[in-house]
Amino acid sequence: MLEPQRLDAATQPFGAQSVTSAADLVRDYAYYRRAFAGQRMPFAFLDLDLFDANIRQVAERAGEKRVRVASKSVRSVWALQRILAADERFIGVMCLTAREAVYLTNRGVGDVLIGYPCSAEADVADVARATQAGGHITLMVDDLTQVERIEAVAREQNVRLPLCLDIDLSLDLPGLHFGAWRSPLRSAEQARPIVKRILASDHLALDGVMGYEAQIAGVGDNYPGQAAKNAIVRALKRRSVGMVAERRAAVVAMIRSLGGELRFVNGGGSGSMMTTRAEDAVTELTVGSAFYSPALFDNYRAIRFLPAAGFAVEIVRRPSPGRYTCLGGGYVASGAPGADRLPQPYLPPGARLDPLEGAGETQTPVSYSGAEPLAIGDPIFFRHAKAGEMCERFTRLLLVSHGQVVGEATTYRGDGQCFL
Ligand SMILES: Cc1ncc(COP(=O)(O)O)c(C=O)c1O
Structure with missing residues (x-):
């Protein structure tokens, strides 16, 4: 053998x-x-050969935007490093947990965003230590409780920790929640108190904003033999696109009006590259599944x-x-x-x-x-x-x-x- x-x-x-x-x-x-x-x-x-062709297609589709690689959809440091080395548009990684963020940082990944909130003391302390050692790990928040818990650890460790605000981008219709149950922040006004709290802190920095339009990026609309369902999902996706862009832009404008300077505005996933990249407010797209292209991704019309x-x-x-x-x-x-x-x-x-x-x-x-x-x-x-x-x-x-x-x-x- x-x-x-x-x-x-x-x-x-x-x-x-x-x-x-x-x-x-x-x-x-x-x-x-x-x-x-x-x-x-x-x-x-x-x-x-196919992996590299996918990498190239993602870089081309990203156009002017940068790409953050969703590590959950790759789960191999070798494969992540191959993607990151392929094109200067691939600027970093979105990962799952604090432990994973520290692991990737120690393996040489330079810009890591934790895509989901974590504020447990041990997790934040790990991130604080990696930050002191020169890593750049951004923690996700959508609630004052998380912000305060992270700040307490950052103060104790005497470090300033970068945070990203997660904005909900689901479409709420009577009797239908089209999207994922993620952040409770559905408008710029709901996000304002959290932004103010972060900007006022000596131990926190507002690094970025993220909104994940799961109902566009993560829902197939081209299932064989399901024409009626596909048509409804496509109509709902079309309806979501404008709302998503407006909400993201409003949050970014509100943060700027408070004097916040954002390093990145993140959006999308493999299934929404074309609509997310059309938004002026967005600076980077998250892409993961496109690189391996698993079976569920056969059921998208746009990709x-x-x-x-x-x-x-x-x-x-x-x-x-x-x-x-x-x-x-x-x-x-x-x-x-x-x-x-x-x-x-x-x-x-x-x-x-x-x-x-x-x-x-x-x-x-x-x-x-x-x-x-x-x-x-x-x-x-x-x-x-x-x-x-x-x-x-x-x-x-x-x-x-x-x-x-x-x-x-x-x-x-x-x-x-x-x-x-
Ligand atoms: C926050 C977030 N962004 C982006 C993505 C998109 O990842 P993929 O490109 O693998 O669909 C996901 C997937 O779950 C996600 O949770």
């Missing part, structure tokens, strides 16, 4: 640069079966990235003609439960999960009646529904380029890290 090597993220040649045509980026079952011949299953992989990450499980049984039962594979994604949270059989095309068994803890039966001859010992390639969660199931990603395994990269789990 070929022993994959550890590669340097920034110096490993950019896969798709030497790809000559779009046809070079088309993958089939035979391609991966040949490339991964002899690898023990299950394994996860990252197709560097089409390449399926760069996946995993392989081994066929170990043939319980009846046309049925192939694989060992493991039950890597189900978080969120509102539904069939779209299951991993999707990817190659060979036409392979399907069993509706009564789904993807199982111990085994995953797949039905397949296509032309590819499948036997015990062969792989079935899957894509996870979400991008980063796959990495919580594997310690490493096999890196494949130009039809060969060219190395491996550890995931957070492989580094012994587990943040959320």
